[in-house]
Amino acid sequence: MQLTVIGYWGGFPNAGEATSGYLFESNGFRLLIDCGSAVLSKLQETISIDQLDAVVLSHYHHDHVADIGPLQYGCYVTALIHNKKKTLPIYGHDLDQAAFQKLTYKDATIGVVYKEKEALSIGPFSITFLKTTHPAPCFAMKITDMKSTVIYTADTSYQENFIPFSTNADLLIAECSLYAHQDGTSAGHMNSREVGHIAQEAQVKQLLLTHLPHYGDHADLIAQANEQYKGKINLASTGFVWNSED
Ligand code: ZN
Numbered sequence: 001m002q003l004t005v006i007g008y009w010g011g012f013p014n015a016g017e018a019t020s021g022y023l024f025e026s027n028g029f030r031l032l033i034d035c036g037s038a039v040l041s042k043l044q045e046t047i048s049i050d051q052l053d054a055v056v057l058s059h060y061h062h063d064h065v066a067d068i069g070p071l072q073y074g075c076y077v078t079a080l081i082h083n084k085k086k087t088l089p090i091y092g093h094d095l096d097q098a099a100f101q102k103l104t105y106k107d108a109t110i111g112v113v114y115k116e117k118e119a120l121s122i123g124p125f126s127i128t129f130l131k132t133t134h135p136a137p138c139f140a141m142k143i144t145d146m147k148s149t150v151i152y153t154a155d156t157s158y159q160e161n162f163i164p165f166s167t168n169a170d171l172l173i174a175e176c177s178l179y180a181h182q183d184g185t186s187a188g189h190m191n192s193r194e195v196g197h198i199a200q201e202a203q204v205k206q207l208l209l210t211h212l213p214h215y216g217d218h219a220d221l222i223a224q225a226n227e228q229y230k231g232k233i234n235l236a237s238t239g240f241v242w243n244s245e246d
């Protein structure tokens with residue numbers, strides 16, 4: 001399995017970069033998880049639009065779905081230009097019906113519901129979900145291709161059940177919106193100390209900090225997480241690549 005970070009900013013993108021977007025590849029299949037602002041542009045630095053096989057969305061906040069509309073136009077226009085019919089499935093929860101309905105556009109994209117308690121099979125991937133603590137309904141994901149396993153926390157404040165959910169994962173992609181001294185409980189976000197605690201208790205092989213804040217020194221996030229977790233920690237960045245062999 002290979003992961004490429006397309007975007008990693010929380011809230012809004014810095015100039016020339018994107019908010020949440022993560023490309024997973026296995027066996028030639030290409031799955032995009034979350035599609036925030038500027039993700040469609042940055043995605044095309046790695047693959048073309050018609051190479052995308054499926055999209056899964058954690059929740060319907062702008063920094064995770066802003067580029068769904070442009071992606072739908074992209075699929076529609078690309079199909080016309082190349083005279084190739086392909087309907088891109090976009091998986092989302094239906095706890096917000098109005099948002100879910102928007103995932104279907106002409107025959108370019110089709111919205112498909114996922115359920116918290118049901119494993120989802122997409123190409124070589126199997127995905128299971130965990131409801132997070134966030135102002136909008138949101139789901140963390142365990143993504144496996146049967147050879148390796150990656151956890152994506154999506155947006156959440158600290159929950160104890162992330163520890164069993166993440167145990168022994170090859171990679172934990174954790175939202176780290178806040179520095180250690182900040183409490184994200186009411187905002188629905190985690191700080192660096194909480195993320196490090198989950199990584200340590202779950203004994204994950206690597207930790208990737210993402211959904212990063214627009215202030216402070218990101219190197220402090222690593223140092224603070226490292227006080228809890230002794231394994232390898234990276235900061236997400238545009239084009240960052242992780243392979244299951246790493
Ligand atoms: Zn959110």
